Amino acid sequence: MSLFTKLGLFGSADSIPNYTPFFLGFQFVYAYGILSSRTLKQWYGLDHNVSPREDLAKYGEAAIREEKLTRRQYDMLKRNEAAHANSVEGFSLFVAGLGIASVAGVSTRVINAAGLFYTVARLAYGVIYILVDHPKWSQLRGVAWWCGNMSCLYLLWEAQKIFSIAG
Secondary structure, X not given: OOHHHHOOOOOOXXXXXXXXXXXXXXXXXXXXXXXXXXXXXXXXXXXXXXXXXXXXXXXXXXXXXXXXXXXXXXXXXXXXXXXXXXXXHHHHHHHHHHHHHHHHOOOHHHHXXXXXXXXXXXXHHHHHHHHOOOOOOOHHHHHHHHHHHHHHHHHHHHHHHHHHHHO
């Protein structure tokens, strides 16, 4: 069995599993957990559970002055917070795309391909956002963002075609 068959991209239509629950679960954990800046802030000793959203604003500059953190590390932490926020914001479009496509009866192969494409794009987005600090290379983040969102919009488009025929 090939990798593409295992991923639900190839095979007979009735034998392809729908991986929507896996993609939704993974993206939830990724957006809300893995990309959370809490882990890195804890690593650098900047995590204050009382008001963690204010850690960098309240304590970041002081940590730089006290040489507990470099400016580059501080900037990376800020990008981490932004990547986390964006992933949480984008999760609802992903849920809508997969959910509506599933309800409409879009091909499981198409749903799995779009879910996999979104997942790869969002993984790339997070890595680029957090680690790339060069203005020119950071443009790849926008490409990854659009790729992920276009896969969701494609699913909505496919669902709309089915709903239009049925209605």
